[in-house]
Amino acid sequence: MSTTSVELPARRLREQPPRRAVAARWRRRLVGWAFVAPAVALFLLMGAYTIASGFLLSFAKWNGFTPSWRWVGLGNYADLLYADPSLAADLRRAVGNTAQIMVAVPLLTVAVSLPLAVMLNSITRLRAVLRSVYFLPYVTSGIAVYYAWRYVLAPDGAINLLLGSLGLGSLRQPQGFLGNPDTALPTLIVILVWSSVPVATLLYLSGLQAIDRGIVEAAHIDGAGSWHVMRRIIWPLLRPMTVAIALLGVRDALHGFQIFLIMTNGGPGGHTDVLGLMAYRLAFMKGLAPSLGHASALGWLLFAGAVLLTLANARLLRRVQ
Amino acid sequence: MTTVGKRVLGLAAALVMGLAACSSGGGGGGQEQAGQSLRMWTFKKSHADALNKAAAQFKAKTGISVTVEAVTPDDVFVSKVQSAAQTNGLPDVLEVHASGEDFEMGSSGLLQDLAADVTGDWKQRLLPSTQESGVLTQRKIDSVAADSPIKNGKAGQRFSVPFTAGAFGIVYANKDKLRAAGLDPDTPPKSWEEFLKALEATTGKNQGGLSLGLKISQTGFNWIYQPLAFAYLGKERFHALFGKGTTQGFGSPDGVKTLETYAKLTPYWMPGATTLGIDEADIAFAQGKSAFNVGGTFTLAFLVQNGMTPDKLLAFPIPPSAEGTHKQISMAPLALTGLSVTATTQNREAAIKWIDWVTSPEGAGMVAKESLDLPATDLGTQAEALLGKDLAALQKYFTGPPESAYEAGDDSFFPSDWDQVKPGDLTVRLTPLKEYGPQQAGTELDKVMASMWKSTK
Numbered sequence: 001m002s003t004t005s006v007e008l009p010a011r012r013l014r015e016q017p018p019r020r021a022v023a024a025r026w027r028r029r030l031v032g033w034a035f036v037a038p039a040v041a042l043f044l045l046m047g048a049y050t051i052a053s054g055f056l057l058s059f060a061k062w063n064g065f066t067p068s069w070r071w072v073g074l075g076n077y078a079d080l081l082y083a084d085p086s087l088a089a090d091l092r093r094a095v096g097n098t099a100q101i102m103v104a105v106p107l108l109t110v111a112v113s114l115p116l117a118v119m120l121n122s123i124t125r126l127r128a129v130l131r132s133v134y135f136l137p138y139v140t141s142g143i144a145v146y147y148a149w150r151y152v153l154a155p156d157g158a159i160n161l162l163l164g165s166l167g168l169g170s171l172r173q174p175q176g177f178l179g180n181p182d183t184a185l186p187t188l189i190v191i192l193v194w195s196s197v198p199v200a201t202l203l204y205l206s207g208l209q210a211i212d213r214g215i216v217e218a219a220h221i222d223g224a225g226s227w228h229v230m231r232r233i234i235w236p237l238l239r240p241m242t243v244a245i246a247l248l249g250v251r252d253a254l255h256g257f258q259i260f261l262i263m264t265n266g267g268p269g270g271h272t273d274v275l276g277l278m279a280y281r282l283a284f285m286k287g288l289a290p291s292l293g294h295a296s297a298l299g300w301l302l303f304a305g306a307v308l309l310t311l312a313n314a315r316l317l318r319r320v321q
Numbered sequence: 322m323t324t325v326g327k328r329v330l331g332l333a334a335a336l337v338m339g340l341a342a343c344s345s346g347g348g349g350g351g352q353e354q355a356g357q358s359l360r361m362w363t364f365k366k367s368h369a370d371a372l373n374k375a376a377a378q379f380k381a382k383t384g385i386s387v388t389v390e391a392v393t394p395d396d397v398f399v400s401k402v403q404s405a406a407q408t409n410g411l412p413d414v415l416e417v418h419a420s421g422e423d424f425e426m427g428s429s430g431l432l433q434d435l436a437a438d439v440t441g442d443w444k445q446r447l448l449p450s451t452q453e454s455g456v457l458t459q460r461k462i463d464s465v466a467a468d469s470p471i472k473n474g475k476a477g478q479r480f481s482v483p484f485t486a487g488a489f490g491i492v493y494a495n496k497d498k499l500r501a502a503g504l505d506p507d508t509p510p511k512s513w514e515e516f517l518k519a520l521e522a523t524t525g526k527n528q529g530g531l532s533l534g535l536k537i538s539q540t541g542f543n544w545i546y547q548p549l550a551f552a553y554l555g556k557e558r559f560h561a562l563f564g565k566g567t568t569q570g571f572g573s574p575d576g577v578k579t580l581e582t583y584a585k586l587t588p589y590w591m592p593g594a595t596t597l598g599i600d601e602a603d604i605a606f607a608q609g610k611s612a613f614n615v616g617g618t619f620t621l622a623f624l625v626q627n628g629m630t631p632d633k634l635l636a637f638p639i640p641p642s643a644e645g646t647h648k649q650i651s652m653a654p655l656a657l658t659g660l661s662v663t664a665t666t667q668n669r670e671a672a673i674k675w676i677d678w679v680t681s682p683e684g685a686g687m688v689a690k691e692s693l694d695l696p697a698t699d700l701g702t703q704a705e706a707l708l709g710k711d712l713a714a715l716q717k718y719f720t721g722p723p724e725s726a727y728e729a730g731d732d733s734f735f736p737s738d739w740d741q742v743k744p745g746d747l748t749v750r751l752t753p754l755k756e757y758g759p760q761q762a763g764t765e766l767d768k769v770m771a772s773m774w775k776s777t778k
Contacts, residue, residue: 061468063425063429063470064399064403064406065402065403065406065425065426065429065430065431065470066429066430066470066473067429067430070468085772085775086738086740086743086769086772086773086775089772150596154593154596155592155593156592174592175592175593175594175595175596175753176592176593176596178593178595178596179592179593179594179595179596181754181756263596264536264596265536265537265598267535267536267538267595267596267746267749268535268538268595268596268749268754269538269595269746269747269749269750269754269756270538270746284396284399284400285396288399288421288422288425288426288429288470289466289469290468290469290470
């Protein structure tokens with residue numbers, strides 16, 4: 001007993017510092033958690049909850065009003081892919097149009113932005129001004145610009161007027177460039193390229209400025225012409241950038257729907273219907289039909305497509321590097 | 322008092338104050354005030370303005386104030402109602418599309434059943450063809466798709482009271498342009514063929530052709546083709562075009578003939594008609610870019626808002642073909658919108674009182690005159706005095722022999738998975754795009770109908 005009474009204060013003395021340390025550690029942890037809690041809560045609410053809820057919705061029928069969902073298993077996916085002849089036909093048409101955009105937009109973006117970036121990189125005077133000018137479409141991009149493009153492309157719009165005054169009347173489109181089924185999709189592709197060129201040009205420009213000037217100068221000293229320098233040195237060094245630009249273009253083509261909604265609503269006669277617009281229409285343009293599940297399922301199919309493309313891109317990048 | 326004691330007391334005080342604040346917001350003292358104040362949403366700006374003016378009169382009579390908010394366009398309205406339903410933020414009264422949206426919202430538990438409130442007297446003041454609009458029938462429940470929320474409703478429930486009425490397929494002509502093209506500005510064409518000749522004259526004299534918002538592709542099919550085909554074939558053969566497994570479909574001689582007649586419009590569409598939305602086409606007509614414009618009775622208000630004066634307009638229904646079954650057509654008026662009381666309102670009595678007044682001849686007349694939209698309330702001999710002569714003149718196309726009355730609201734012969742965009746896209750490909758001839762368009766329409774019937778579960 002006496003031993004205990006002597007040892008206890010000593011043990012307390014030995015234990016006190018660790019207790020304080022534990023308390024301090026917990027305080028630090030709590031402060032840390034308090035700082036990150038808002039972000040975590042926001043993510044749980046806006047990210048995890050909506051993602052999980054959207055995923056579950058793809059297995060249900062719901063119109064946004066009824067208190068409960070009706071579970072249909074993989075029915076929504078089956079409807080989109082083959083079971084519902086009406087929906088499956090729409091999906092096939094939208095896939096065809098989206099595929100054309102996915103190929104054309106990245107290719108044309110690279111074809112336009114690379115020469116622009118090389119040009120901007122090679123000049124010293126007015127570079128900043130020109131860079132701002134080329135970046136304008138990105139800054140002004142959005143719904144207002146799409147409306148402005150509609151006026152420009154209308155039957156009595158600026159482009160038809162310009163073609164007429166240049167003596168190129170045969171190229172005029174009496175129904176407007178968006179009213180003719182042969183020109184509607186190509187016109188939208190051109191506008192998509194127009195809005196994606198600024199970022200691509202900036203990316204290429206930063207890539208060009210990162211290339212060691214010594215390599216280019218050495219090639220010139222060895223007698224290589226500008227074309228050979230571009231083809232054999234600059235292009236290979238910019239390949240990772242090209243892959244990134246192409247991937248951005250593909251992603252925009254896969255998910256974008258605003259331009260199609262505002263400029264053509266998928267018309268004329270369904271010639272510009274794309275997957276993003278189809279998902280939007282299933283979610284919000286079907287009145288109160290229980291089609292939110294179909295919209296969600298299409299969204300997840302698009303997500304799967306995007307994941308596959310990302311994996312393909314990562315593989316390509318590894319090979320390039 | 323110790324520090325801990327002070328903290329406990331402070332916490333208790335805060336709790337009490339919080340609870341008091343909650344209770345005053347939820348009922349109690351607020352109940353009395355809330356009873357005098359209603360909130361209403363509509364999807365039409367012109368209705369909101371007119372209703373707010375009428376609300377001032379209503380407040381003077383009853384002491385109940387009503388604030389009406391416009392949420393436009395229609396799809397945004399639906400989205401807002403969807404999210405408000407999830408967050409318990411619905412207003413007291415909604416204006417909804419009649420005989421469709423009201424059933425879906427009501428059967429989903431968002432609206433109250435008004436069957437016991439809308440009694441015989443109240444019904445009697447409505448146009449006869451609209452009296453039962455808003456009442457769910459067993460036929461409607463049976464006809465909808467298995468996954469439709471309407472299946473949860475019960476026959477006899479009333480989810481809306483008819484508010485505005487009208488018809489689709491009304492042609493508006495610019496009298497100045499008719500005059501400039503050498504046409505009589507006061508005499509509407511009697512037949513489809515005369516209409517085509519008038520279009521030829523205005524187009525030939527550079528006065529413009531026909532505008533319609535074909536960017537919303539179903540407008541051509543719903544507003545022109547359907548009434549034209551109905552008058553051409555008569556009710557039975559017209560319904561047969563849409564039948565399940567029919568041999569009398571769009572690809573049959575009947576169907577092809579009607580498509581051929583419709584496709585005669587091809588040379589006369591306003592340039593770029595396929596790129597215009599409904600409002601944009603109306604604006605183009607108001608700006609003088611076309612001589613003719615197709616819409617509904619509700620289009621008049623929008624044209625006036627955009628600078629046209631009613632005395633410069635000649636209005637008539639889609640004229641029937643001289644070769645068809647019916648040589649005359651009338652447009653059976655259908656309830657276009659209805660007023661509903663939300664399930665979550667704390668002010669049911671006041672809401673019913675407001676709907677009752679605004680669908681009375683006095684209230685409806687006031688709203689109609691302000692909004693230039695026809696009411697579902699039968700104004701009888703007072704119509705011209707209450708509505709003005711231009712709006713009242715549109716009503717004359719509502720009456721005619723029953724066999725030639727086109728009912729745009731009759732969807733009993735459609736597949737339950739009916740998606741009007743699909744036939745709309747195909748008819749746009751027929752005209753103005755000319756990608757299909759009438760026979761091919763008919764065959765494609767039959768395929769679309771067959772797939773919709775197949776999708777109907």
